[in-house]
Amino acid sequence: xxxxxxxxxxxxxxxxxxxxxxxxxxxxxxxxxxxxxxxxxxxxxxxxxxxxxxxxxxxxxxxxxxxxxxxxxxxxxxxxxxxxxxxxxxxxxxxxxxxxxxxxxxxxxxxxxxxxxxxxxxxxxxxxxxxxxxxxxxxxxxxxxxxxxxxxxxxxxxxxxxxxxxxxxxxxxxxxxxxxxxxxxxxxxxxxxxxxxxxxxxxxxxxxxxxxxxxxxxxxxxxxxxxxxxxxxxxxxxxxxxxxxxxxxxxxxxxxxxxxx
Amino acid sequence: xxxxxxxxxxxxxxxxxxxxxxxxxxxxxxxxxxxxxxxxxxxxxxxxxxxxxxxxxxxxxxxxxxxxxxxxxxxxxxxxxxxxxxxxxxxxxxxxxxxxxxxxxxxxxxxxxxxxxxxxxxxxxxxxxxxxxxxxxxxxxxxxxxxxxxxxxxxxxxxxxxxxxxxxxxxxxxxxxxxxxxxxxxxxxxxxxxxxxxxx
Numbered sequence: 001x002x003x004x005x006x007x008x009x010x011x012x013x014x015x016x017x018x019x020x021x022x023x024x025x026x027x028x029x030x031x032x033x034x035x036x037x038x039x040x041x042x043x044x045x046x047x048x049x050x051x052x053x054x055x056x057x058x059x060x061x062x063x064x065x066x067x068x069x070x071x072x073x074x075x076x077x078x079x080x081x082x083x084x085x086x087x088x089x090x091x092x093x094x095x096x097x098x099x100x101x102x103x104x105x106x107x108x109x110x111x112x113x114x115x116x117x118x119x120x121x122x123x124x125x126x127x128x129x130x131x132x133x134x135x136x137x138x139x140x141x142x143x144x145x146x147x148x149x150x151x152x153x154x155x156x157x158x159x160x161x162x163x164x165x166x167x168x169x170x171x172x173x174x175x176x177x178x179x180x181x182x183x184x185x186x187x188x189x190x191x192x193x194x195x196x197x198x199x200x201x202x203x204x205x206x207x208x209x210x211x212x213x214x215x216x217x218x219x220x221x222x223x224x225x226x227x228x229x230x231x232x233x234x235x236x237x238x239x240x241x242x243x244x245x246x247x248x249x250x251x252x253x254x255x256x257x258x259x260x261x
Numbered sequence: 262x263x264x265x266x267x268x269x270x271x272x273x274x275x276x277x278x279x280x281x282x283x284x285x286x287x288x289x290x291x292x293x294x295x296x297x298x299x300x301x302x303x304x305x306x307x308x309x310x311x312x313x314x315x316x317x318x319x320x321x322x323x324x325x326x327x328x329x330x331x332x333x334x335x336x337x338x339x340x341x342x343x344x345x346x347x348x349x350x351x352x353x354x355x356x357x358x359x360x361x362x363x364x365x366x367x368x369x370x371x372x373x374x375x376x377x378x379x380x381x382x383x384x385x386x387x388x389x390x391x392x393x394x395x396x397x398x399x400x401x402x403x404x405x406x407x408x409x410x411x412x413x414x415x416x417x418x419x420x421x422x423x424x425x426x427x428x429x430x431x432x433x434x435x436x437x438x439x440x441x442x443x444x445x446x447x448x449x450x451x452x453x454x455x456x457x458x459x460x461x
Contacts (some may be wrong), residue, residue, distance in 0.1 A: 054399065
């Protein structure tokens with residue numbers, strides 16, 4: 001018996017990943033091979049032991065309660081509260097004034113809530129793009145598409161993103177396209193273009209614009225990084241880098257110019 | 262390349278049959294268990310789970326009903342971990358694919374074919390259900406190997422689901438599983454021999 005089952009086959013066998021045909025072949029071999037039968041048993045035993053031992057940590061009840069509370073609180077803004085349409089206008093001026101004041105207060109309150117939500121979401125977006133940029137630097141891995149050629153990088157995203165974009169041919173001095181990654185921001189697919197400006201690295205994130213979002217031009221700082229952004233009719237574009245703001249703005253300007261407005 | 266199985270729907274206001282709470286809360290124990298294994302402490306694990314829930318809730322309108330919610334939320338947890346402090350530290354210290362020198366993608370060289378004997382000491386440990394020894398061995402696995410065996414053995418996910426969550430090809434899932442189990446066996450064997458020597 002020379003052709004023993006490979007370790008991959010043994011694993012697939014105990015994980016229930018073999019097709020009917022592969023399973024039949026494996027069973028036939030196991031019937032005649034003690035060594036492989038022993039190996040299969042060992043892998044199966046290990047899997048069972050892992051399954052038991054792996055269930056080690058139990059969520060504290062406080063966490064469960066907190067999550068329940070958090071979910072109910074988070075879902076409140078999405079609920080549509082019935083407007084008090086039954087209220088009838090009376091002829092009383094005082095009542096009318098109270099209603100107007102109350103209405104104004106409600107409007108301002110809702111506007112403030114919406115603004116707060118928007119600024120919270122914006123802050124979360126900044127944190128997430130910063131984290132992604134740092135993770136890219138820390139991973140020290142080559143980009144998923146490694147090329148300085150825009151005609152290679154752009155087509156690589158075909159079929160991977162539900163939108164398209166343009167890359168500038170001319171770049172500012174010392175600026176070079178290094179490649180790109182497909183990544184996710186807020187669970188939406190995003191193109192992460194990687195540039196180098198001198199020895200600095202820049203991540204430029206391009207994502208499809210959502211109906212309600214409308215990022216106007218901005219330049220801000222977070223954790224020592226410059227973050228610049230703008231939006232076109234269809235895209236939101238945010239760049240993160242530790243390069244100085246002027247050079248980051250120069251790159252963003254080039255990217256903006258080539259987008260279809 | 263197949264991707265975006267939960268691709269955002271164009272009609273974001275389409276009615277959602279199952280509420281987020283109904284789908285997510287039953288998975289909290291499993292999410293917490295994985296988060297703790299990855300983060301290695303309760304505080305970070307709780308933060309990870311909470312952030313995962315918030316992100317998932319925010320993106321729930323884009324979740325395609327009828328697709329795999331468990332894989333979807335586990336992927337969010339895993340991506341959240343990768344950008345967390347402990348995840349970044351793990352990324353810095355592990356260059357997994359570089360360490361695959363002793364075996365190919367098929368993961369066939371850790372043990373010679375048919376070389377696993379019935380009465381090896383690590384098998385005895387497994388038979389005895391020595392949880393502590395197995396958990397010690399699991400703790401020594403690099404995070405990319407640990408997460409793959411946790412998803413496969415504890416969460417009983419299929420290779421395809423694991424590949425989707427970890428954003429790696431199925432072949433890499435298979436090689437990581439082979440490598441993880443090989444390392445576990447080796448660690449259990451070393452542990453068992455040490456115990457025997459110590460007792461003697």
